[in-house]
Amino acid sequence: MTRARLSSQPLRHLQDRIATALITAGGIGVLLAVLGIGVFLLWEAAPLLLDEELGSLSMLTPLAWGTLKAALMALLFALPLALGAAAYSAFFMSPRLRSRIKPTLEMMEAIPGVVVGFIAGMVLAPWVERHLASTLVVIVWLPLSAGLAGMLWHLASRHWQRRLPLSWAALWLIPWLVAMGMLALWSTPLVEQALWGGDLRRYLYDAFGLDYMTRNALIVGLAMGFAVIPSVYSLAEDALNEVPRPLMEGAQALGASRWQAVIKVALAAAGPGLFSAVMIGAGRAVGETMIVLMASSNTALLSASPFEGMRTMAAAIAIELPEATVGGVTYRMLVLAALVLFLFTFFVNTLAEVVRQRLRRRYQRMGGGA
Incomplete structure (x- = not known):
């Protein structure tokens, strides 16, 4: 038996070396790609960047503005919901309920962007156009009604x-929010x-x-925010759930309530992880293509109004690149837009990874100190 074990050791070492070599080659291949x-x-x-007459680069300004506008609208809608849901499920939700809701929310990330964009463009946009006041009242009233419920x-009483x-x-908040939504719709004509x-x-135009516009930044923000929520929620919830429990227990032992411990201890400890989640969500929003194509008017406007459309860099590449002549000015402008998106995504992902590694080292020091 001893000889058999000794004879099998060289084979195991060879298998380990082959596996290590394959993993290393795969990692190097990804980096090279x-x-x-x-x-x-x-x-x-490069020819466009080296051209002395850079006036044509001003064509990218509306696209860059539209990209930032769409991403900002999506994050304004997604971040409060995703971070609030992450904090609640990490510290307040029942473990039994969390084991069912968390996978469901994470599965939402698998919904194709084209499906979300189709629903936003064909269903949501016409409804909001017909009921603009109702939409704004519901958007404002539902968060307030959730606070009222709390x-x-x-x-x-106990x-x-x-x-x-x-x-x-x-x-139990679901029927409350449904009732509050119906109340908001009923009271919209009075408001x-x-x-x-x-x-x-007419008031918006006169004042x-x-x-x-039927397909505008508001529609894009709602649709893209829906697509961004799962990734931000998953990363933020994992970061909050990894906060050492002795920190929370120590804060509560010193007299803090659970909510105070979450605000002053957990959020501070998980700050780098939350920042990483926000950066990943921003990267997803900036690079989204199909939702913007189907839910916006694709008009290159320098407008801050949420009721007007925009055109993003990713949407412009998807629309114009198939018809652009290779080597022409339009082609190089689109390639430059792709380069800007590539550098932004690379920077965001690198920053998120650096922050994640910092968070891991902080937790390791906390665990060693404990």
């Missing part, structure tokens, strides 16, 4: 708090008459000169 993409884009865009729960535990709020003279779109 990424480097090759960057070199190719830089080579193709205040009522805090003021309720009997009702036991019947409606905070750990299961993700379920529109009181605040905007009965016609919100601010804002014209409403």
Whole structure:
């Protein structure tokens, strides 16, 4: 038996070396492929960058503005929901409920962007155009109604708090939010008459000169935010869940409530991880193509209005590159836009990884100190 074990050791060492060599070759291959993409884009865009007459680069300004505008609208919608859901599921939600809801939210990331864009462009955009005031009232009222529910729960008696535990709020809040949404829709005509003279779109045009387009930045923000939420939630929840429990227990032992421990201890400890999640979400929003193509008007406008359209760099590449002549000015402009997106994505991912490694070292020091 001893001889058989000794004879099998060289074979195991050989298998380990082969596996190590394959993993190393795969990693180096990925790095070379990424480097090759960057070199190719830089080579193709070099004639345009070296041209003394850089006036044509001003054509990228509306595309860059549209890219940032779409990403900002998506993050404004996605970050409060994703980070709030991550904090709740990491520290307040029942483990049984968390084991079902967390995988469901993570599976939302598998929904193709073209499906989200189709629903946003064909269903959401016409509905919002017909019910613009109702949409704005619902967007404002639902967060306030959630806060109202929390205040009522805090003021309720122990009997009702036991019947409606905070750990299961993700379920009993659903009928409350549905009722509040119906209340908002019912009261919209009264609100529109009181605040905007009965016609919100005319009020926006007369007061601010804002014209409403069917497919605009608001629609893109709602649709793209829906697509960004799963990735931000998953990364943020993992970062919060990895916060050492002795830190939370120590804060509560010193007299802090669970909410105070979350705000002052957990968020500070998981800050780098949360920042990494936000950066990954921003990278996804900047590089999204199909949702912007189908949910926006694809008009290159330098406008900050959420009710007007835009054209992003990724959308411009998808639309114009098949018809661009190789070597022409339009082709090189599109390649330059791709190079800008590539550098931004590379920078965001690198920054997120650096922050993640810093978070891991911080946790290791905390664990060693404990």
